[in-house]
Amino acid sequence: MSLRDVILIPKEFPQDETVRVxxxxxxxxxxxxxxxxxxxxxxxxxxxxxxSPSAGFVRLLCAEGDDVPVGAAAAxxxxxxxxxxxxxxxxxxxxxxxxxxPFLSAKAEELVLRRGLDTGPLAHLGLxxxxxxxxxxxxxxxxxxxxxxxxxxxxxxxRAKLAEIAALAAGQNALASGVEALVRLPxxxxxxxxxxxxSLFTPRLLTLLCGLLKRFPALNGxxxxxxxxxxxxxxxxxxxxMDLGLRVAALGDLDGASPEAARDAVMDKIRRYMRGRLxxxxxxxVTFTVSDLSGEGVDSFIPLIGADQSAILGVCSPDESGRxxxxxxxxxxxxxxxxxxxxxxxxxxxxxxxxx
Amino acid sequence: MNGPTDNDFLPRVLAVIxxxxxxxxxxxxxxxxxxxxxxxxxxxxMRIVLALEDSFGVEFSNxxxxxxxxxxxxxxxVRELTESAAAR
Numbered sequence: 325m326s327l328r329d330v331i332l333i334p335k336e337f338p339q340d341e342t343v344r345v346x347x348x349x350x351x352x353x354x355x356x357x358x359x360x361x362x363x364x365x366x367x368x369x370x371x372x373x374x375x376s377p378s379a380g381f382v383r384l385l386c387a388e389g390d391d392v393p394v395g396a397a398a399a400x401x402x403x404x405x406x407x408x409x410x411x412x413x414x415x416x417x418x419x420x421x422x423x424x425x426p427f428l429s430a431k432a433e434e435l436v437l438r439r440g441l442d443t444g445p446l447a448h449l450g451l452x453x454x455x456x457x458x459x460x461x462x463x464x465x466x467x468x469x470x471x472x473x474x475x476x477x478x479x480x481x482x483r484a485k486l487a488e489i490a491a492l493a494a495g496q497n498a499l500a501s502g503v504e505a506l507v508r509l510p511x512x513x514x515x516x517x518x519x520x521x522x523s524l525f526t527p528r529l530l531t532l533l534c535g536l537l538k539r540f541p542a543l544n545g546x547x548x549x550x551x552x553x554x555x556x557x558x559x560x561x562x563x564x565x566m567d568l569g570l571r572v573a574a575l576g577d578l579d580g581a582s583p584e585a586a587r588d589a590v591m592d593k594i595r596r597y598m599r600g601r602l603x604x605x606x607x608x609x610v611t612f613t614v615s616d617l618s619g620e621g622v623d624s625f626i627p628l629i630g631a632d633q634s635a636i637l638g639v640c641s642p643d644e645s646g647r648x649x650x651x652x653x654x655x656x657x658x659x660x661x662x663x664x665x666x667x668x669x670x671x672x673x674x675x676x677x678x679x680x
Numbered sequence: 681m682n683g684p685t686d687n688d689f690l691p692r693v694l695a696v697i698x699x700x701x702x703x704x705x706x707x708x709x710x711x712x713x714x715x716x717x718x719x720x721x722x723x724x725x726m727r728i729v730l731a732l733e734d735s736f737g738v739e740f741s742n743x744x745x746x747x748x749x750x751x752x753x754x755x756x757x758v759r760e761l762t763e764s765a766a767a768r
Contacts, residue, residue: 566723584743591726591742598730619722 328380329401331362335394336604337487340368341432342391344483345398349373350382353409362399368487370602376401381408432456484569491631496547496655500629503665507672509618509639509648526639527586530614532674533637534558534579537612540667542659543635544611552658553632561610561630562590564597571597572630574610614639618648627653634658689736689762693755696735700728710752725749732758738765 333343347364350356361373362382376382380401386392402408436443446456481489509526537544537558545554558579561572573593578586596602615627616639627638635658638651650671654664690710697712698705701719708717714725729740732754738761740748748754 566727587746588742591745594726595730598726 326403326407327400328403329377330397331374331376331399331401333365333392333394333396333398334372334374336367336370336372337608340394340487342393343367345386345388345390345392346371348384348386348388350384352382352384353405354382355405356380356382356401366483367604368484370604370607371600372604374398381405383408482569488570492628496629496634496657499656500653501656501661501664502626502651502653503661503668504624504649504651505668505672506647506649507675508646509642509675526616526618527583527590529639529671529675530560530562530575530586530590531578531581531583532671533612533614534560534577534581536667536670536674538579539670540659540663542663543654543667545658546632546634547655547657548632555611557611559609559611561613561633562593563613563615563627564594566594566598568597568600571602571607572610572613573597573602573606574608612636618642624649624651627651629653629655635664687752687755687759689759690752690755692735693732693758694751696731697728697751697754700724700731708751710755711750713750715749728754736762738762 344366345363346366349361349363356362356376356379358377358379359375362376362384363374363386365372365374376399378401380403383400383402385397385399392398400408432443509529537560541554542552544558545552547553558577560575560578562575564571564573573590573596575586575589575593578589581589593602593606596606610630610633612633613627613630613636615625615636617625618639618641621641623643624640625638627636629636635652635654638653640649640651642648650668652664652668691705694708694710694712695705697703697720698708701708701717701724703719712720714720714722720728726745729745729748733739736758738758740757740761744757748757
């Protein structure tokens, strides 16, 4: 009678240091089949089921509502019910804060390796996050007392929203600039692909963007630690925000795709988004994002650049003459305004070439 | 055989549309459409199509989603899909 498998919390999204256990689908000592869902996990961008890798008897190491570090053991599979139930209590063995060696988040581990930091004094924390390793900024000498708030204690934001804020708070937005151009949308190719539903999105725009990003690699990369990083391939992101939380769906490289194929790529993601079935693979690795608010009646807006990206394209609503504003917001550390303007003009020229 | 304006599915399709648009079904008719009916924009159109798929157990192709742009057209297509499934 012995332990057969340990089920670890997978690392699905780079920004997640912990994952919330949304539901335990089995109880200690339950028999499980290979592939049977043991836990439902709530990552920042998606909910996922965690299956058992083998048949056996389960021992849970976490409970509903727990925030479990990525990489930590979530459950064990034993070859007998007795073995599963005979294990020591999980709280003492595996949970953060138990007095064992501290678990390092991915970012914390990177910091420790890069700076040669000693985590010994932090062992009591259980889970060490990057923030635990970086000294806090000194407080201002004479802080100005805040006025009493009349807004109450505030309403806690959902976990997904907090992750979104963390991703958008990266430095690239603080040093972002923008250029804009008016362009006639949609062109004939879009109209053919979209029938009468023309405000849904603009497929031709997406395919042209993928081709242009290869000519302007600074817009398909990101700045970090004093260096310009370039993604080896284009993975176009399409922002979905239909009252179910903001998600950026990864469409891949649509360069050369027909407008109908681009339409299908977006609509398939919209279907999964609306049915709550977006998987990590649907969201990962985006290198450039399009935020299309053309159906919302806006003349202009300021899109925010996502993590590990240097730019985002905002699509505004067409005016009465059929011209819509495109807003390219870009990280000024990766390129200058002139290069961004050339990119946008190249896009405009290509789009309007479809109209003639 | 029902004609295009005599579709038994139309009242049920209108009920689904009304639910998605949060409207009174009595205030909707076969000519209501995206871009013409208040609140029925492209996003709502996708919601309506998915709700129709769930309600009638059918699946719209992407090509049809962008072509079926009225309550009557949606009801006719639901009828076609349902009859086609029954014939198999």
